[in-house]
Amino acid sequence: MTDLLAALLLGIIEGITEFLPISSTGHLLIAERWLGHRSDLFNVAIQAGAILAVVLIYWKRLWGMLLAFIGRDAPADFDPLGVPTPPAQSREYAYKLAAAFAVTAAGGLLVKKLGWMLPDTVQPIAWALVLGGVWMMLAEQLAARRAAREGERTAIAWRTALLVGLAQIVAGVFPGTSRSAATIFVALLAGTTSRAAATEFAFLVGIPTMFAATGYELLATWRDGGMAGEDWSALGVAFLASAVTAFVAVKWLLRFIQGHRFTAFAVYRVLLGAALLLWLPTGQ
Structure with a gap:
């Protein structure tokens, strides 16, 4: 398989999984076992491609x-x-939105400085997929009961915004958690009972978050002299593929949640995580 084709497939995988609550990090890590490992800049850049779709x-x-x-x-x-x-x-x-981003930025820099990050190996990601799927099912039940009592609430409270910022930090520390899943369900549990409103806020706060992460990685790569070693053609192909597929995926998801819950995604996470735990030896 050519490097450009591998980059194209990774971009497509990123675009599909970035906003569906199933963990893009987990899927990319699994895919890289066959398609080849990529730099941190590559992975963050294709996430920025997916975020560009949300901007559009x-x-x-x-x-x-x-x-x-x-x-x-x-x-x-x-x-x-x-x-x-x-x-x-x-x-x-x-x-x-700015407050949520500020919490994420400050907490993210602190986490990076302290080195609080689980290893990017399949086993902890598999556990994050399973536990996250179970949490999604429980959280959706609690959110549905609250919506039945209080009616649909579309407003985003200040507390909700700050908790969404914290949720993004947690998703960064625990690969496989899924940033979209963490932020959407925190918003639902914090009082925004409308799935559409919670999803919109989660998507919008991802715009400054991921663009800032891309800029940070670009600066770090430039300082370390790694720019020359980056395959910019492959990165460009993956960026465009991620943006196009993310556009389609987000459009589909926004229609889907109008009449469906997130249960199917939770079940998928549990099944995928369980399969990975059974398939891979401990520690891989």
Whole structure:
């Protein structure tokens, strides 16, 4: 298999799994056993490609928040209901996204400095898949009961935003957890009973998070003199493949959650994690 084809497949895998709550890190690590190990810059860059897809999907939402900062209403067609969001609400939402990102950035730098990171081996990722799947099933039941009592709540509270920021740190420390799963379900358990609203916030907060991570890795690679050793053609192919497939995956997921729960993803995680634990010798 050529290196470009391997990079293309890795980009497709990243694009499909980054926003589905099934752990892109876990799937990439498994795929790299056959397609070849890649640099940290490569892995972060293809994640940025997937995040670019979210920017394209939510560009009206993002532009509306930008307009809010200068006190202007977004056009009516920027809202699916045809009712523009008041600037004050858009500004507050943007501040909450910024707060969640700030928590992640500060905590992420601290975690990296202290070296709090599980090894990128299959066994701990398999356990994270299993335990995360079980947690998703329990969390969805609790969220559904809360929604039945309180009705659908779409608002993102400040506490929810800060907890989502912490959830991103946990997902970074425990490979296989899934950033999207951690952030979506923390938002649901923290009081946002609407799956669509929780998913949207989780996706949007990933934009600054992953772009910042890409910039950090680029700077670190440049300082270490690793730029010359990077296969930029393969990285470019994987970046584009990730962006295109992520666009399709996110569009599909946003339609799917309108009438379905996340249970199928939880079951998939448990089955995949269990298969990995049975298939691989301890420690691999």
